[in-house]
Amino acid sequence: MLPLDPQADPGRRAWVPCPRCRDSNHCEPCTQRRTCPTHWRYLLANTGSLLHLQCSSCNHVWAHETHFGATRAHWNPR
Ligand SMILES: [Zn+2]
Ligand SMILES: [Zn+2]
Secondary structure (H helix, E strand, O other): OOOOOOOOOOOOEEOOOOOOOOOOOOOHHHHOOOOOOOOOEEEEEEEOOEEEEEEOOOOOEEEEEOOOOOOOOOOOOO
């Protein structure tokens, strides 16, 4: 298990399903895409519409493309 990233801040949260532990499956607020009080991720950083997240349950770190926000100068499709 990875340690918690030093940039992880409980004050910066994002609600994205974790691709590893999928702890938000079968959770009512999560499946309704509401801000669940249990299943949230640390928002480590964001680059344009790409979010760098860490799961608060399993500490998995991944990047999530939201397709929202500013267009990046260096676009890497997949
Ligand atoms: Zn997880
Ligand atoms: Zn939830």
